[in-house]
Amino acid sequence: KNQVEQSPQSLIILEGKNCTLQCNYTVSPFSNLRWYKQDTGRGPVSLTIMTFSENTKSNGRYTATLDADTKQSSLHITASQLSDSASYICVVGGLGGGYQKVTFGTGTKLQVIP
């Protein structure tokens, strides 16, 4: 069964500090992995997307890594800001039944405090 697990479930950090969120998946065959940021009550917004051959992708203060061998990804946030407070969702695209299917993680809720 395709699964995406994220850790930690929630995290509180001080403004200006760095943090790393983890994503482990069992989706096979693998197509791509995407990190989304979701503010409460809003739709997810894409941060990064990586395919099998990519092992790192940056978007400003966000850097995602991918190890396709161990099926792990991380999202590193540098110099956190209050506006980074949100849920971060790892989404893995796989292939099945001739279609590409996506599997969502349950997210990590990040709170940045002053």
Added chain:
Amino acid sequence: DAGVTQSPTHLIKTRGQQVTLRCSPKSGHDTVSWYQQALGQGPQFIFQYYEEEERQRGNFPDRFSGHQFPNYSSELNVNALLLGDSALYLCASSLSGDLGKLFFGSGTQLSVL
């Protein structure tokens, strides 16, 4: 270039009623997927529409139905609403050849009383 738009943004219904949610995909996208997201949970896949046909479906009862129009916009219908249907309903659009690149709307917050 408009992104994915959903309407309405908020909706309050009572048990047993029926509801229709609407979605316009990002310009150029031909595939629309619908998700249900309960508070504190990740999005759960409801179904996906392509070429006006339901192409994939998640583990949702027949009370959940949909439609896609020739202009690629889509509707999600839920009949006989239950309290448990209260959630954020997200629409995501993509190109049929690149379903991993989902663009989400802001969602419709449905409350069933």
